[in-house]
Amino acid sequence: MASKDFVGLTKPRKTRHHDTGDMVSENSTLIRYSLLFGAAGQIALFVALPYRVAMIPAALFGLHALITTAIQASNPSSNAYMDGVLVGRSSAQLPSKETGRFGSEPAAYPVVVFHFGVRFNHPLGLLSPGAKQTIDHFVACNNLVEERADEYGMLGLSPWRAAERGSNNTLMMVYYFRDVEGLNKFAHDDVHRKAWDYLAKSGPKHIGFFHEAFCVPPKAYESIYGNFPPLLMGAASVLCVGETGDDAWVRPTVSADLGALRSQFGRMGRAFKETLDT
Incomplete structure (x- = not known):
């Protein structure tokens, strides 16, 4: 008996989802x-x-x-x-770009996770010298990757602030890409190059910057969200061909209350368990 397709918890839409929020106005220094x-x-x-x-x-x-x-x-x-909260358990499963359907195979597609952030090592935080220019570059990069999301294969992004210091002056974006080629194309865009050149060459030394990239193959990741609105990879927005043949943006959040998605190995397609058993 064939497994049933995963059930999406949000409706496809004609425009891309935008949930990046505002990290700057909530900064503790301000x-x-x-x-x-x-x-x-x-x-x-x-x-x-x-x-x-x-x-x-x-x-x-x-x-x-x-x-x-x-x-x-x-x-x-x-x-x-409680606005937007999906009551129950959900998981992020990428839909097929060609059909917009989730299918029944967990963690079926590869994904690249990219962390990109800055830190203001100054008592004035976001009001410190060079902070405005840095934030302008940061915002320009985010706008670029959102505007050209399908070209870069950018699936979603989420803003975060670190709490390792009381100042909360570390800002980070978590991006999800289809493949490393798309990420590399974004990295070589002129907007990103200008941001990099400013931070690495002419920016104040009290402003730190970083990035991390993780290339994750199929069957090597899983996610679970309980009583949460779409978050992180679950808040991605994937351009697909909808059931009517028109383009549609689909969120990867599906119900995890039934079937294989109820367990960690199940959400990974049991790849890790099979490896351990051999």
Whole structure:
């Protein structure tokens, strides 16, 4: 009896999915300065206005936060943090580019994982000298690879911030490519070359940069997500030929509650277990 195709958990769409978010506005250095300016503004209100009047803005902000939290905690349907969450277990399985179907074979296609990031070793963090130019290059590279995703075979990207320091001043993008040739083509694009030349040659020495690349063959990777929105490889967006013959962007997130995808070896197509048994 033939295995059933994996069931996708999101609908194909005519445009590419975009979930890169904003790493810059949530940086801890900027948050500290925002708190500093907010505190300074509150002090100015105390100086200029009667005490009870000056307390009104802070009291309103606090009351709004308290009421919003209470409503969302007591009424799950109003909880914005659950938006996009796929309840249950899911896994990332790349669809066929020719058909848009997932098939029934786990980890059927190779994938290249690429980490690309920068770090600001300076007390001013993202406000330090050269930070704006670095971020501009960083954003330009992200825009380039998204605009030419199909040409480069770029399947998806996710932004991350490291927490090894209290400053959280390390920014990283995790990319997924179909093959190393596509990654190499992106690396030799003029936009990426300019970013590399700036960081390696003329950028300030307090700005660090790095990349890592992992070429993963079929049957050598697996993923599981529980009660999560599409994330990492699961948040990829793959250009395929849809069932109607038109191009469609398909997310690789499929249900992992049934069949082979319930176990780690199953999600790998049992390649590692077969290797151990021989």
